[in-house]
Amino acid sequence: MSNIIQRIEAFSQLGQFLSQFTTERISKKEQVLHNDLFFDAFKMQVERAQEFNGWFTLDNVLFSCEGWSKSLTNENLNKFIDSINIKKNTPKTIAIIMAGNIPLVGFHDFLSVLLMGNSVVVKQSSNDKHLLPILAKYLEYIEPSLKGQITFTEEKLENFDAVIATGSNNTARYFDYYFGKYPSIIRKNRNSIAILTGNETDDELNGLADDIFRYFGLGCRSVSKLFIPKGYNFDKLFNAVFKYKDIINNAKYANNYDYNKAVYLMSLFDLLENGFLMLKEDTSYASPIASLFYEYYDDSNSLKEKINSDKEKIQCVVGNGFIDNEIAFGQTQLPTLLDFADGVNTLEFLNNL
Incomplete structure (x- = not known):
């Protein structure tokens, strides 16, 4: 498996790729790697997203892409990884069960698992299953050692060491039942x-x-x-x-x-x-x-x-000056990499496996 510097570089290049897809415009940049293979394919999925999910308007999908392009810089990724003291762990296989309420909603978990040197098995929501596989392929082209480390499945999850699952309060009970014996992060409605x-x-x-x-x-x-x-x-x-x-x-x-x-x-x-x-x-x-x-x-x-x-x-x-750790007006949909869902530090969880 690649070292952490190579993985950071791969995600940084992915950020460059996504920077072509903004709420202002979709425009091809000459310096972006592997555009000949991926630009048109991803553009088509972005533009067709609403056909598969009526909530995934072009503006909302582009807003998500733009947000991730700004997060996936060398500086941000290094700050993210430097926030913990990484142990020399044996790579694990982590299962991720993703929600499908907003575009690329499971990307933060996907990023965290791969940056930490693990393999990932992704079970996507049927509501959001067309964008991430192309981005995963892009990563494999940038960093060939990631090939074989990313699996998408619609079958029953098997052969994994830990699980990160996001769903409703109802599905959380199901997750608790099925994954109770594994180290897990199980997120409910918030x-x-x-x-x-x-x-x-x-x-x-x-x-x-x-x-x-x-x-x-x-x-x-x-x-x-x-x-x-x-x-x-x-x-x-x-x-x-x-x-x-x-x-x-x-x-x-x-x-x-x-x-x-x-x-x-x-x-x-x-x-x-x-x-x-x-x-x-x-x-x-x-x-x-x-x-x-x-x-x-x-x-x-x-x-x-x-x-x-x-x-x-x-x-x-x-709020404005009401409580500790509040978020400024207009900023809820612009989280940084260190804004962990439910306040649970995914990197620490992965580091302690």
Whole structure:
């Protein structure tokens, strides 16, 4: 197997390849390696992604590609690896069961496993299975020693040493049952929240709109719940989210909007809505597509206690000076390599196998 410097270089070259696919444009760069083999094939999968999954719009797929291209630099990858003291371990085979809610959602696990010198067996979601195999092939062309280290399967997982699985609370019980005897990271449902005071700037609320609507709100880093002070004026928030008004033209989103609105109205719930987003007062964290839950808070200390006691349900807390480790408005869908899902350090897990 290649050494870590070669693996970092391979992923850095992959970052260069992905830099051709941005939300501004798709454009071929002369200096990118193996473009003759891979550019047109990947471009076709990016442009056809919505045919396989109605949520994978061109803009959202390109947003994901652009995000990964910025993360996969030599500097970032070295900082990522240098964050732990790597032991001289025997390479292992790691099974990854990927979710399919947003494009390339399992890439961070894939990257972590390979950078640490392990082999990977990937079981993809049927909702997101067309992008990663091409990128894996690209890596093998850049670094031939990776050939044979990456396997994609739709069969029952066998012959592995540890597992990283991401799914719902229901599938997590299934994962626990089947993989209980293996070292594992098993991720369940989590949601992200935002703490508002009423003093947010227009820029912050514009950023919050991105946190809510990017990927149609399907990511665990998507804000699905607001905590607001009594008497909060929603007008500024509705003004900020108006830039996403065209989201209702997506058929899958519109169907969810109509269905959830009918359910709420039949249940006689009070709603605030603007034609493409419904706001509902609710104590739970997971709001359905096209809706956003909110809850009032009286004082910041009791809210901090609540967030702390519910931390297993929360992925990100968006705010400005409210709590430690909060994320700035507009940044939830721009994680760094060191923003580990559920706060579980994948590199440490792999290092200790």
